Amino acid sequence: MAKANKKTKRLIIRAVVLILLALAIIFSIVSKDKVKVLEVGDKAPDFELVDLEGNKHRLSDYEGQGVFLNFWGTWCPPCKKEMPYIEDYYKEFTDKGVHVLSVNVGEPKLKVESFRNQYDLTFPVLIDKTKDVKEAYNIQPLPTTFLIDKNGKIVKILKSEMSKEEIKSYMESIQP
Amino acid sequence: MSKIKCQCGHENPFGTVLCEACGRPLTEEAEKSQVVDMRYEGSARRSQTYNKSIIDKIWNFFSSVKVGVSIIVAVLVTSAIGTIFPQKLYAPVTSVNATDAEYLAYYEKTYSFFGTLYYKLGFYDMYNSWWFKILIGMLGTSIIIASVDRVVPLYKSLKKQRTKRHVSFMKRQRIFGEGKAADPDESLMKAEAALKEMKYNVKMEDGAILAEKNRFSRWGPYVNHTGLIIFLFGVLLRGIPGFYVDETMWIREGELRNVTGAPGYFLKSKDFKLETYTKEDANAVFGEALDRNGPIVKNFQTDVTLYKEKEGSLPGSEDLEYVKDYSIVVNKPLKFDGYNVFQMDYRLSELKSMTMQLIEKSTDKSFGEFTIELDDPKGTYELDNGAKVELLEYYADYDGIKDGEPVSKSPIPNNPAFIFKMTTPEKPKGEKSFVAIQQTLETEENAYKVKFVSADTRDISGFTIRKDKTLYILLLGGIIFMIGVIMGSYWNHRRIWIQKGADQQLLVAAHTNKNWFSLKKELNAVKDASELPAYMDRQDKESKDERQEGAES
Incomplete structure (x- = not known):
């Protein structure tokens, strides 16, 4: 035994x-990865950025709503292509509880303003001057889009240009 | 599994060659041999004991020294192949975030077929390839299992050894002698005294002596292996976020930006300095050298201010607190919170601002100058006599006109271009013009133009940010490794057995794991002091090839 x-x-x-x-x-x-990289299912890190009008936006302000978080640059051709589509659905989905936040990565205000005016963008355009938010979200290529649900969880990370249909379905996917 | 019971009554584990207690040979092979194999004291390797379940089989696989050596050879061979062509890190691929296709293209272009093969098999980034990591992991596994399987039985049998060994054990030792003594008891007493004199641990009982020295040196290889395992563990920890950071970043003079790899920290570059030796501060000899070679750099330095995000503030909020000012010089990194920021690289003279003036084409009359800060241009510049220039558009890295509009290929001001609206009292409606370097485009003939006056540049510092919490673990592993090597190399485990046989006979045997010469020297001294019988070294007689028993490691 x-x-x-x-x-x-x-x-x-x-x-x-x-x-x-x-x-x-x-x-x-x-x-x-030596640094913690954000993945689907993680909580989206909170941040605070100022838009072109000087209003502060915090990600946590939009708790309970879906957030369509788009990182972009004026010099990047795919960013230019998808911007008008985002604008198209912005109005429609704001009423349905999906918010668009677009973050320009560290460009001069003048440049970002002229870009916004050129494309008649009405959603908040934030500038990440110190590239701190870019770092927090480990952004490599532009454009990169984070889909964040009403609980602040990352639902999807898109590292390429989106078509008009895709944008619509993505916004629907984070509708609360 | 069955135990092997020796004639002396001791129960030995399955697989034992020499009885742990008395030393009798237990296998036929050992009985036949002239000199027994004393490796691991003839004890059973733990793995030999059982070989039934799949777990035991895997265990036994890694326990084998043959397998261990094969893994080491495999690591050596692959490492050697990994040096034939440059590793990914050193491949001169242009863009920072180069894609795999770019790397493939590089290896294909430079080394043709073998380059492609090299890339495809993963040798181009060997240390990160899965198969190399598996090899190292198997090596670690082999080290742990093989050591445990050997050190435990070895420890046990050395602990259990009896003072009086069986005659058959004595006779099969490499050094053995027997002969009649005038007074065996007195010889034993004298031998004991002589051995104690030579710092042996002497045990005497039942008409037998066991003198032993430096047993701890047998643990050298295992201490050494422990060090290796700690080292490998440290390397493994580097994969956990927060333990190891090795990043690079570029920062422009005047720029405030976050520190790559160190969340919550910010750097502001105040100034980059590149100083060269001048003839004045060099003596005659160096002055000549300077004439011959041109300027030689004396100092690369970036003056920075370190800021930290305030407790509880969010990324992007720029709610910063001052930490310290520092001048980063080569080999004098900025240190904070476990991070080291090193001066590694620089680029000189990137455009910072451009000064322009508005002039009337026909008279060359100037309305004054204005300066455009390229990283934050203003919209309107008021000039003399009620004239103003509005900056409508700015392209940092102008790359021609595509689809009817000017495009910039990056946000870096390598080739700035502007669209100006010039308003003067004479032309209140304003005129538009597109201005790039050495190029002005107008939709219709303008009366005024913006003329380039001068440009200001700034330097960019390249930093490497490092943090390594595993360094002390690696250091500890290295120290333990060296202690093991020293233990096993500079001390030898020596044993001398002397016992009375029948009819006034005395038997002498001795064993060491290395350095037989010194053992014999000591044995000679004992022999002379206590009239022991002559001995012989059988291996010396049988073959000159003195076998080192270093294979234990």
Whole structure:
């Protein structure tokens, strides 16, 4: 009896050691990013930016609503393409509880203003002057869009240009 | 599993070669041999004991030294292949966020077929490839399991060894001698004294002596392995966010921006300095060298101010508090909160601002100058005599006209272009013109133009941001590794057995894990002091090839 006990104990110890070592190997393969990268399902980090009119916007102000968070630059061609489509659905979806926040990554105010006027954008345009929010959201390519649901959770991260239909369906997906 | 019961009554685990207690050979092979294999004291490797479930089989696989050595060879070979062509990090690919296709193109272009193969097999980024990580992981597994399987039985058998060994054990030692002594008891007493003199631990019982020295050196390889495992563990920790940061960033003079990789911290660059040696501060010899080689850099320096986001404030709020001013010089990094910011690179003379003047074309009369700050241009510039220039559009990196409108290919002012509206009392409606470097476009003939006067530039500093919380773990691992190496290299485990046989006989045997010469020297001293019988070194006689028992590591 004692012998059988010893055997199971040994088997368990060996199994645990082997599993731990296997997990260590898997961990080393999976962990590619040294910095915590936002993923779908994470809570979207709160931020505070000022729009072109000088109004402060906080992400947490829009709790209970869906947020369509778009990072862009005036010099990036796909950003220019998708902006009018976002504008098209902005009005419609504001009433349905989906809010558009567009964040320009660190460009001069004059430039952003002329861009907004050129495309007749009516949604809030924020400038991330110190690129702090860009860092918090690990933005690499522009445009990048975060879909955030009413609980402040990230539903989807889009790292490329969106078509008009896609924008509509994405906005629908975060409708509260 | 069955135990092996020795004639002396001791129960040995399955797989034992020499009885843990008395040293009798337990296998046929050991019995036949002239000199027994003393590796691990002839104890059973733990893994040999059982071989039933899949867990045991995997365990036994990693327990094998052959497997361990094969893994080491595999790591060596792949590492060597990884040095044939440059690694991804050193591949001269232009853009910062280069895509995989760009890397493939580089390897294909530069090294043709083998380059493609190199890329496809993952050698171009070997240290991050899954197979290399698995190899290292297997190496770590092998080190742990093989060590545990050996050190425990070795420890047990060294602890259990009896003073009086069986004659068959004595006879099979590499150093062995027997002969008649005038007075065996007195010889033993004298030998004991002589051995104690030489700092041996001497046990005497039942007409037998066991003298032992430096047993701890047998633990050297295992201490060494422990150090390696700690080292590998430290490297593994680098994968956890917050333990290891290695980032780069560019910052322009006057710019305030967040520190890449250090959330919540901001840097403002006040000035970048590049100083060269001048002839005045160099003596005659260096003066000549300066003439020959041209300017030599004395100092790269960025004067910065560090800010921290206030407690509880949000990203983007710019609610900052001053931390400190610092001059970052090569090898003198800015240090804060575990981070080190190093001066690594620089770019000189990026356009910062442009000064223009508005003139009347026909008379060259100037309405005054105005300066456009390129990173924050203003909309309207008021000039003399009621004239003004409005900046309607600004293109930082002008790249021609596409689809009827000017485009900028990046937000960096490499090639600024502007659309101005010029208003003067004579032309209250204003005239528009497009101005790029060495180029002015007008929709219709204008009476006025904006003329470039001068430009101001600024420098950009390139920093590397590093944080390494694992450094002390790696250091600890390295120190333990070295302690293990020293333990095993500079001390040897020596044992001398002397016992009385029948009929006034004395038997002498000795063993060491390395450095047999010194053992023999000490044994000679004992022999001379206590009239022991002559011994012989069988391996010396049988073959000159002195086998080192260093294979234990």
